Amino acid sequence: MRDALLEGMALASVLRDFLADSAPERVAPPLLRAHFEGRSVPDRVLCLGKAAPGLAAAARAVWPHVPGLLYGVPGRPGPPGFLDLRGDHPEPTPGNVRRTREVRDWLREGRGGLLALVSGGTSALLVAPRPPWTLREKAGLAARLLASGAPIRDVNAVRLALSEVKGGGLLKDLGGWPCATGIWSDVGPGQARLVGSGPTLPWRPAVSAGQVLRALGISAPRGLPAPSPAARRPRDRWFLLADGLFLRRLAADSLRARGLRVREVPVREGEGADVLAARLVSLAVAARGGGGPPRAWVGVGEATVDVGNHRGAGGRCSHLAAALALLLRETAPSARWSLAVLATDGMDGSGDGGAFTDDRHVPNPSALKGALVRRETASLWRGKGTFIPRGPTGNNLRDLWVLVVR
Incomplete structure (x- = not known):
């Protein structure tokens, strides 16, 4: 199972499982009972x-x-x-x-x-x-x-x-x-x-x-x-x-149970998606080598994207996925990796619900760079067929992302 998560599609499926496991109708009843005990x-x-x-x-x-x-x-x-x-x-x-x-x-x-x-x-x-x-x-x-x-x-x-x-x-x-x-x-x-x-x-x-x-x-x-x-x-x-910390812990524990070495990464409030991508790839590249099971970095938050005057189809999740993919191609060309980023409410800006990819299905660098500059990252992933469909999920605990690297 742990090597299977180096496939982007498999990783995206696992993230959707995390989302289902954190649904309010599942999570909230025991919390409500505990809060109102004696009240x-x-x-x-x-x-x-x-x-x-x-x-x-x-x-x-x-x-x-x-x-x-x-x-x-x-x-x-x-x-x-x-x-x-x-x-x-x-x-x-x-x-x-x-x-x-x-x-x-x-x-x-x-x-x-x-x-x-x-x-x-x-x-x-x-x-x-x-x-x-x-x-x-x-x-x-x-x-x-x-x-x-x-x-x-x-x-x-x-x-x-x-x-x-x-x-x-x-x-x-x-x-x-x-x-x-x-x-x-x-x-x-x-x-x-x-x-x-x-x-x-x-x-x-x-x-x-x-x-x-x-x-x-x-x-x-x-x-x-x-x-x-x-x-x-x-x-x-x-x-x-x-909140997002609850979802991050749930995702991290689930990945550990699947045999991965996991690090939870806080997202700094107001941090740009490109800055977050550079920070994550730096951590991943520094941790490569030494054998053992794949490593995973998991986080929940809302990185920012300055859209300027661009009116393309995109959002925080699709932009972060493209920025991560480009940096991984450039700095770790021989690595095996996968990533998935999804909006827990199912609506990533003007795009879809998120995106996923891996080292074997990643777009070429020029396509990634062009989509990032034009803020057309949702269109990029849609063209590759590696997007998470848009639609209400009944949940809303910020954006969830996981990067897996061997």
Whole structure:
């Protein structure tokens, strides 16, 4: 099995197994039971984001008779007994504004303590622009922020200023009822409260929205509203269900069980995909030789790609795969190796769901270089037939990559 993983297709299949093993409907039930042991059972459950159906299934498995509402992206159905709303992603639409009103009405009309299970994708789904800002103005500014490569904390500072529901805004619809928030995190360590812009978690940004925009040289179409942060409430609490570190450990343990020598590699927040590729290949080249089973490097994170004015089909995962493949061809031409990179939510930028390759099926250097320069890496892998199909997975724990070298 360990030598079989030097085939890119076999390695990609194993990564998809890791993704299935980390599905919220599998992972979350025992975590929910453990967290609520000795505590009152929630009276209602709200599940938000790309992982909402799986989180709803987990809650239903633990508390079969507790009513709930899920609001997610199109894809797999939710469990029986849950109100099921779907919105558009990644661009917020007027339909998302209407569905957000439905969520808020459901909260206002209900009674009892709430369990909110929040996952990535919630920011685009849960939309209530703060007057006089319009949806078009808010979405346009958010798109410019994301295109600038601004870190998520700065993006969220602007989102908070322009939204009635982010930064704990939904708590205003609960009256005095308590809220516990479980987080299925798609952000870096220590940032879990920012998932989905924290709709049930009051927080204050380290810098103001105006400071963020001035630092990036981005002009707003109108004046920014005065901050109106939600107040912290003593009976509320939050807890982490799973994050990228959980997925990285699961993948590393599984590879060790298959006989590989494994090293877990942290992805530095804001690190460029080309820089990460150079760091990984340097580690792999330095560790070659000495016999024994293949070595594997595994990581979870979101390396950045500056797309500039390019409008090609690509994303973080396909770009990282191409950068790794090019460096391996240039610096270790005699090595046996394979790599696979996938977006755990199934959507890698404007491309597919990820890519895989190995030393025997890698594109030629000129094709790799051209795709990297043009930001057309998804088209490159699609042409080779070594892409992971795009589509919602019901999960969202950042990007997962594995490099195997002998």
